[in-house]
Structures are given as structure tokens and as C-alpha cells.
Amino acid sequence: xxxxxxxxxxxxxxxxxxxxxxxxxxxxxxxxxxxxxxxxxxxxxxxxxxxxxxxxxxxxxxxxxxxxxxxxxxxxxxxxxxxxxxxxxxxxxxxxxxxxxxxxxxxxxxxxxxxxxxxxxxxxxxxxxxxxxxxxxxxxxxxxxxxxxxxxxxxxxxxxxxxxxxxxxxxxxxxxxxxxxxxxxxxxxxxxxxxxxxxxxxxxxxxxxxxxxxxxxxxxxxxxxxxxxxxxxxxxxxxxxxxxxxxxxxxxxxxxxxxxxxxxxxxxxxxxxxxxxxxxxxxxxxxxxxxxxxxxxxxxxxxxxxxxxxxxxxxxxxxxxxxxxxxxxxxxxxxxxxxxxxxxxxxxxxxxxxxxxxxxxxxxxxxxxxxxxxxxxxxxxxxxxxxxxxxxxxxxxxxxxxxxxxxxxxxxxxxxxxxxxxxxxxxx
Amino acid sequence: xxxxxxxxxxxxxxxxxxxxxxxxxxxxxxxxxxxxxxxxxxxxxxxxxxxxxxxxxxxxxxxxxxxxxxxxxxxxxxxxxxxxxxxxxxxxxxxxxxxxxxxxxxxxxxxxxxxxxxxxxxxxxxxxxxxxxxxxxxxxxxxxxxxxxxxxxxxxxxxxxxxxxxxxxxxxxxxxxxxxxxxxxxxxxxxxxxxxxxxxxxxxxxxxxxxxxxxxxxxxxxxxxxxxxxxxxxxxxxxxxxxxxxxxxxxxxxxxxxxxxxxxxxxxxxxxxxxxxxxxxxxxxxxxxxxxxxxxxxxx
Numbered sequence: 001x002x003x004x005x006x007x008x009x010x011x012x013x014x015x016x017x018x019x020x021x022x023x024x025x026x027x028x029x030x031x032x033x034x035x036x037x038x039x040x041x042x043x044x045x046x047x048x049x050x051x052x053x054x055x056x057x058x059x060x061x062x063x064x065x066x067x068x069x070x071x072x073x074x075x076x077x078x079x080x081x082x083x084x085x086x087x088x089x090x091x092x093x094x095x096x097x098x099x100x101x102x103x104x105x106x107x108x109x110x111x112x113x114x115x116x117x118x119x120x121x122x123x124x125x126x127x128x129x130x131x132x133x134x135x136x137x138x139x140x141x142x143x144x145x146x147x148x149x150x151x152x153x154x155x156x157x158x159x160x161x162x163x164x165x166x167x168x169x170x171x172x173x174x175x176x177x178x179x180x181x182x183x184x185x186x187x188x189x190x191x192x193x194x195x196x197x198x199x200x201x202x203x204x205x206x207x208x209x210x211x212x213x214x215x216x217x218x219x220x221x222x223x224x225x226x227x228x229x230x231x232x233x234x235x236x237x238x239x240x241x242x243x244x245x246x247x248x249x250x251x252x253x254x255x256x257x258x259x260x261x262x263x264x265x266x267x268x269x270x271x272x273x274x275x276x277x278x279x280x281x282x283x284x285x286x287x288x289x290x291x292x293x294x295x296x297x298x299x300x301x302x303x304x305x306x307x308x309x310x311x312x313x314x315x316x317x318x319x320x321x322x323x324x325x326x327x328x329x330x331x332x333x334x335x336x337x338x339x340x341x342x343x344x345x346x347x348x349x350x351x352x353x354x355x356x357x358x359x360x361x362x363x364x365x366x367x368x369x370x371x372x373x374x375x376x377x378x379x380x381x382x383x384x385x386x387x388x389x390x391x392x393x394x395x396x397x398x399x400x401x402x403x404x405x406x407x408x409x410x411x412x413x414x415x416x417x418x419x420x421x422x423x424x425x426x427x428x
Numbered sequence: 429x430x431x432x433x434x435x436x437x438x439x440x441x442x443x444x445x446x447x448x449x450x451x452x453x454x455x456x457x458x459x460x461x462x463x464x465x466x467x468x469x470x471x472x473x474x475x476x477x478x479x480x481x482x483x484x485x486x487x488x489x490x491x492x493x494x495x496x497x498x499x500x501x502x503x504x505x506x507x508x509x510x511x512x513x514x515x516x517x518x519x520x521x522x523x524x525x526x527x528x529x530x531x532x533x534x535x536x537x538x539x540x541x542x543x544x545x546x547x548x549x550x551x552x553x554x555x556x557x558x559x560x561x562x563x564x565x566x567x568x569x570x571x572x573x574x575x576x577x578x579x580x581x582x583x584x585x586x587x588x589x590x591x592x593x594x595x596x597x598x599x600x601x602x603x604x605x606x607x608x609x610x611x612x613x614x615x616x617x618x619x620x621x622x623x624x625x626x627x628x629x630x631x632x633x634x635x636x637x638x639x640x641x642x643x644x645x646x647x648x649x650x651x652x653x654x655x656x657x658x659x660x661x662x663x664x665x666x667x668x669x670x671x672x673x674x675x676x677x678x679x680x681x682x683x684x685x686x687x688x689x690x691x692x693x694x695x696x697x698x699x700x701x702x703x704x705x706x707x708x709x710x711x712x713x714x715x716x717x718x719x720x721x722x723x724x725x726x727x728x
Contacts, residue, residue, distance in 0.1 A: 084693070087693070088693070091693075091695075095475065095476065113471065113472035113473075113695050114472065116471060116472055116473035116478060116479070117471075117472035117473050117475065117476040117478055118473075118476065118478050119472075119476065199566075201567075207675045207677070207678065208675060208677035208678055209677065258563070258567070259562050259563050259564065259567070259586060259589070260561050260562045260563045260567075260589075262562075262589055262674065262675070262678050262680070263557055263560075263561060263562065263589075263673075263674070277567075395693065395694050395695065396470075396471070396694040396695060396696060399677075399690055399693065399694045400694075402677045403497065403677065403679065403690075406677050406678055406679035406680075407497070407679040410589065410591045410678070410679050410680045411591050412500070412591045412679055412680075
């Protein structure tokens with residue numbers, strides 16, 4: 001009997017140990033799906049899992065399969081949290097040295113952390129190989145290159161951040177000309193005051209990142225493109241009087257916004273303009289999809305214009321693809337990057353996603369009415385980098401700016417405190 | 429020697445897997461967390477070893493505790509915990525006290541009060557985000573609209589968007605969800621008190637208040653303590669409810685757990701680890717005395 005019990009115990013232990021080992025083993029083989037076969041496949045890591053983004057990715061994959069029929073596309077899309085779930089997982093995978101073959105990231109300074117950590121490769125030789133240096137606007141290549149000329153990603157599409165959307169019906173009801181072009185913020189603020197007095201929400205905004213988005217367009221409008229760029233390379237003084245004036249404008253504009261802003265994301269804030277609950281909304285040009293989905297026509301049901309004071313400037317952000325260090329299938333990744341940079345790939349992707357190609361040789365006639373205006377501006381305007389979308393600063397700086405902005409707009413800091421916190425954030 | 433091995437061997441062998449797993453995945457990782465928090469590891473480059481990270485001991489902790497923003501987070505945590513604890517204890521006790529007397533439909537009420545606990549914080553957070561909408565007057569919705577409909581316009585407020593007390597609004601759904609659990613604990617406590625004790629007290633001429641004060645409350649105090657500890661440590665770890673009602677970047681609802689998340693997404697692993705350690709220490713300050721006490725009582 002006694003022996004029996006001991007026997008049971010030993011068997012049980014062995015069983016538990018066995019299960020544990022099996023579980024570990026399962027994890028190992030699961031993580032490395034199909035390592036054999038060299039360059040015959042490519043795992044593309046994105047957060048494009050739904051809506052127009054998914055449609056865009058599908059179109060791009062269709063083009064990829066046409067250009068590289070011998071390479072199998074493995075979809076590594078991770079849904080959730082507007083990309084935050086994907087970024088979390090990516091951080092973990094890169095740390096564990098288990099990178100995907102290529103991953104999506106905002107072009108520009110958001111890549112700096114990966115560069116510093118030696119997790120992604122310089123792809124400037126691919127720019128030469130694929131002839132991208134001449135196909136992209138010089139301004140853009142300049143903004144993407146680091147000081148020593150290295151470029152770490154290939155943009156697939158371009159969005160414009162400095163766009164103000166308006167509901168012409170609401171404007172007309174309050175005796176404001178919807179076709180008016182505002183020369184600067186002051187002229188715009190005068191009309192916003194009129195709307196405010198009439199009891200309409202003049203300007204809708206959402207949670208912190210949309211407030212940072214508004215802040216960046218206000219900085220751009222007040223300082224101009226050159227001084228705005230100087231904010232990111234240190235040549236413009238964050239503590240200066242010019243920035244104070246810009247922040248005063250921001251404070252005025254925030255005074256015209258809805259009270260429930262911190263609980264809303266951008267679709268809800270833009271919806272306020274669509275429904276006539278608010279007159280204006282400042283949001284990137286992905287918002288055009290929200291209007292179009294509800295059968296609203298540009299010009300009659302809604303208008304789009306550069307944020308007052310930023311005409312002639314294109315505040316850009318871009319999705320791009322990288323080549324991680326130690327990618328299991330570098331040849332597959334290079335083939336994917338070739339398709340991403342190619343004219344056909346960019347046209348197919350952007351027609352579906354609603355953004356515009358980074359290449360200047362695409363035919364505007366292939367695109368929608370709003371996209372055509374954006375393509376024209378992108379070709380002719382001064383291009384500056386977006387703060388809220390990772391083009392202008394590394395992630396840590398953006399997070400510090402967001403914290404300072406949220407503190408200011410909830411009333412926990414005054415203008416002077418806000419300005420010094422922004423200065424500290426920009427210093428890193 | 430052989431005898432000792434024979435006596436201790438099988439139990440040790442049986443315990444070994446869990447000991448090893450707990451050792452590696454709980455205590456090992458706590459140690460790793462502390463070691464990260466003692467280093468100058470604030471960027472992706474230092475985290476991957478591209479740049480050296482020096483040992484700075486408590487600098488990260490001191491910087492954190494000195495920063496106004498982290499103090500704000502701690503203050504929020506204190507406010508949230510106090511309101512959450514007081515709310516659940518009071519509501520839970522009241523419900524248990526009412527159900528303790530023989531009531532018609534007791535089972536129904538018990539389920540109704542206990543049900544919210546079955547809902548995940550994330551799901552209820554989404555609904556409460558609508559209810560706690562901060563628009564007022566013409567644009568009001570959610571609870572503010574309800575106040576208007578019943579003529580209590582003066583009660584409208586901006587809920588969690590108040591910069592000092594906003595966090596208390598987030599305690600409301602938490603209280604709603606966990607009061608039922610505290611009720612169940614107290615109800616079990618009440619049922620565990622033998623009827624003879626009450627009868628004896630009444631025989632001795634105790635008034636109803638004295639009966640509660642001197643007979644029932646002392647019997648309920650271990651239950652109350654367990655409830656306090658359980659709710660208290662849940663409150664200190666509050667994260668999901670805040671994330672689904674508010675957003676991580678919103679200053680008014682920051683708590684240390686949210687700071688930890690934001691630091692981690694900024695590649696600032698040292699500060700994220702330091703915040704984690706501070707949270708662990710605060711929870712330990714609550715739990716450890718309780719464990720010691722329970723341990724002593726069990727030995728007795």
C-alpha cells in the first residue's frame with residue numbers, strides 16, 4: 001500500500017514534468033513557422049487588419065504576387081488599439097531577436113529607437129537599386145535621411161496632417177462663407193468666436209493625441225514651416241516669444257472645443273462635423289474616408305482645406321516598411337520592399353487605402369477628388385514632418401509632449417508651465 | 429541520511445515543478461525587475477546592449493518620487509483606493525445586512541447584486557465611458573442627461589475630466605462591480621454566526637445596537653479584513669477599467685500602473701520597472717502583515 005502511494009506520487013511528478021517540457025517544446029516550434037526554404041517567403045508585420053487599411057494591404061499583396069509569384073506572402077497583421085497592440089508585440093519580438101521579415105512603422109524619427117538599438121538595416125542602397133531617390137520628392141528623401149545619409153525605411157503611402165474639415169451647412173446657418181479662405185489663425189479665430197456666440201461647437205477635437213495633432217498644426221501655422229522644422233533640430237527656441245504666441249493661439253482654440261473631448265477618438269470627433277454638431281475639425285486626411293463612407297460629397301456636404309496659416313505647407317506622415325537586422329528571409333523582405341516602392345504597388349495600395357503615393361510619377365487621374373488635391377499639394381508644397389504621428393520626434397519625446405499637452409488641456413498647468421514642459425520634452 | 433531522503437524525497441519531487449516555476453517566473457522575474465530599475469536603462473539602445481547602462485541604484489526611484497507628475501499619479505491612486513474601499517464596504521455591508529434577515533426572493537437579489545462582478549472591467553468600462561460623458565446642458569448625455577430628465581440639473585458635472593477628483597468618477601463603476609462580492613463575503617460571515625449567540629445576547633438584555641456592536645461586529649471583523657485586503661490590492665492594481673474609460677495619455681486619470689505602461693511604450697524600461705517595484709512594495713505593505721496575521725492564527 002505504502003509503496004503504491006509512493007509510486008503514484010512519482011508517476012504524477014513525471015507526468016507533470018513531461019507536460020511542462022511538452023509545453024515549452026510547443027512554444028519553440030510554434031514561434032518559428034517554417035524556417036526552411038530560404039527566400040521563398042516573407043512575413044509582413046502590420047497593424048492593417050480591418051477597414052480601408054486591410055483593403056489596401058490586400059491590393060498591395062495582389063501586386064506583390066504578380067511581381068514575385070515565387071515568394072509566399074505570410075500575413076503578420078496584429079489587430080487592436082490603433083497599432084498599439086502590434087507595437088507592443090513588435091517590441092517584444094525585436095528584443096527576443098525574433099524579428100519579422102519586414103514591419104510597418106511610421107517613417108521618420110519614430111524609427112530612431114530601432115536604429116539606436118541596431119534592430120533595422122540601412123536601406124539606402126535599395127533606394128538606388130529600385131530608383132526611388134528620383135521617384136520620391138527630394139524634400140521627402142531629405143526628411144527620411146539621417147545626417148550621414150542613411151535611410152531606414154521605404155514609405156508606402158503619404159498622409160497629410162494639416163487639414164481642416166468643415167460642415168458648410170452649419171457655417172451658412174451662422175452667416176459664415178464656407179468658401180472663405182483664411183489667411184491666418186486670427187481670421188479663423190474671429191469666425192470661431194462668431195460660432196461660439198451662436199451656441200454651436202466651433203471646433204471638435206478628441207483625446208490627447210488629437211489635441212497634440214491640433215497643437216502641431218497651430219505651431220506650424222504660427223511659426224511657419226522653417227521655424228517649425230527648427231523645433232525638431234534645435235534651431236528654434238522652445239522657450240521663445242514666438243512659441244508663446246503659438247501656444248496662446250492653441251489655448252484660444254482649445255477654448256472653442258467640446259467638453260467631452262478626452263473620451264473621444266478621432267472618428268467620433270470627425271462625426272460631430274458630419275452630423276452638424278460642430279463646425280470645424282482638424283484631422284489628417286484619412287478622415288476623408290469617414291465622410292465618403294457616409295456618402296458625403298466634397299464641396300457640398302463637407303469641405304477640406306489646409307489649416308489656416310499653413311497653406312503651401314504639407315505636414316506629412318507616412319507608413320513605411322523596414323528591413324530588420326537578422327530577418328529570417330532577407331531576400332523575401334527585399335522583394336516586398338521593391339513592390340512597396342514600385343509605381344504599381346503604390347497606386348494599388350493607395351487607391352484602396354485613400355492615402356496618396358509617395359512617388360511623384362503616379363497619374364492623379366487614377367485617384368479620387370480629394371486625393372487629387374493632396375497629390376498636387378504634395379508635389380508643390382514645402383514638406384514638413386508631423387509631430388503627432390512619429391515623423392518629427394522619437395516615441396519618448398512624443399509621449400512627453402502628449403503628457404504635457406494633456407496636463408495643460410485638463411487645466412493642471414498654465415501656459416508658462418506648459419511651455420517649459422514642452423521645452424524639456426523636446427530636449428529629451 | 430537515506431531515511432531523510434526517503435521521507436522528504438517524494439514530497440520534494442512532487443513539489444519541484446511548481447517550486448521551480450514559481451521560483452523562475454515569479455521571484456526570478458521580480459529580481460530581474462528590480463535589477464532593471466536600478467540601472468540607467470532609459471532607451472531602446474541601452475535595453476538591447478548597444479549602449480552601456482550604468483548601475484545607478486535608487487536614482488530612478490528618487491527622480492520618480494520627486495516628479496510632480498508621478499506624485500499626481502500616486503495621489504490619484506490614494507483617492508481611488510479610499511473611495512473604492514469605502515464604497516464597496518458600505519454598499520456590500522448594507523446589502524448583506526438587508527438580505528441577512530429572511531427576505532422574500534433573497535436568491536434573486538443575491539444574484540442581481542453579484543452579477544456585475546461577472547462582467548469584465550473592459551466591457552463595463554466601455555459602457556461607463558458613455559454614462560460618464562462630461563458634456564453638460566444642451567449637449568449632455570449619459571448620467572448628466574438622466575439628471576436633467578429628473579430635474580436634478582445641479583448634479584451635472586464633468587465626471588472623470590475633473591483634474592483633481594476625476595479619478596473618483598472611475599471608482600463608481602468599480603464600486604458597482606465589486607460591492608456584490610463584498611456582500612457575498614459579509615453574508616457568509618453573518619450566516620456563520622450561530623443563532624445561539626444572538627439569543628444569548630438578547631436574553632442578557634442587549635439592545636439591538638449593542639447586539640451588533642458587541643456580538644456580531646467582532647465576529648464579522650475577520651471577514652471585513654479579508655474584504656479590505658482583497659478589494660485593496662485590486663484597487664492598487666487598477667489599470668483595465670481606467671484604460672477603457674479614459675486613455676493612457678489623459679493626465680486627469682493617471683495612476684502608477686498607467687505610467688508604467690506609458691514608460692514601457694517609450695522604451696524607458698528602467699522607469700517602467702521602478703514604477704512596477706513601487707507598486708509591488710505598496711501592495712506588499714498591505715498584504716504581508718495580513719499574511720503574517722493569518723499564519724499566526726492558523727498556528728494557534
